[in-house]
Amino acid sequence: MADDFHKPTLFGGREFEAFPGSFVDPAVSRRIAHDTARGLVARVRDSDDPEVLDRVVRFTDEHGLDAVAELWAMSGPNTLPGALWRIYLLRTMIRQDPDGVALLFQRGTETLVTIDPVIAGAPSPAGPEEVLELSDRILRGVFDGDLAHALERASAFCRVEASGAASIADDQEGAAPERSTELTTRAARLTTVAEELAVCARLARDDALE
Structure with a gap:
């Protein structure tokens, strides 16, 4: 994977298709991505108005994921704009299919032997409402809490989801091979995003996320 221009296509739906950038010069695009990411985080953290945070959290609900993609999708995975892009992708995934996400998350909590379910912060059992609430809490944490902790929670969430997807894929390998393949691919992509x-x-944590 190219670090400079890694743009994940996570889950095979219209919400996770590649969004082409509108800037011809990659250097200009990268600079704008970094400036807007830093500026947005700083503005929310410096504001005393809770509505500012609410508007940032709801931004993709009102304007669509492509609005965020235009800013951050082409950024490297180990950058602040790249991290924000992935967090918004995850929130969109959860909001568009909370039942399916909750199913995978619950299975993941049953198959993982790590503390990732605890780090992710969802209750067990976690239904659709719980994972929806978790997605909002993770995104809010990026802007008004401990950024590193919010990213760790998102990473853990992806690992739980990946484990659940892989487990259900194994169950369906004989009866529904196409569904099994889709879930296996999803598990691999979630694992990659978790690592990023x-x-x-x-x-x-080291104050080095630019």
Whole structure:
């Protein structure tokens, strides 16, 4: 994977298709991505108005994921704009299919032997409402909490989802091979995003996430 222009296509739906950038000069595009990411985080953290945070969290609900993609999708995975892009992707995934996400998450909590379910922060059992709430809490944490902790939670969430997807894929391999393949692909992509967010979390801990 190219670090400079890694743009994940996570889950095979219209919400996770590649969004072409509108800037011809990659250097200009990268600079704008970094400036807008830093500026947005700083503005929310410096604001005393809770509505500012609410508007940022709801931004893709009102304007669509492509609005965020235009800013950050072409950024490297181990950058602040790249991390924000992945967090918004995950929130969109959860909001568009909370039942399916909850099913995978619950299976993941049953198959993983790590503390990732605890780090992710969802209750067990976690239904659609719980994973929806979790997606909002993770995104809010990026802007008004501990950035590294929010990224660690998102990374853990991806690992739980990946484990659940892989487990259900194994169950369906004989009866529904196409569905099994789709879930296996999803598990692999979620694992990649989990690793990328984990790197971002470590960088954020060191104040080195730019």
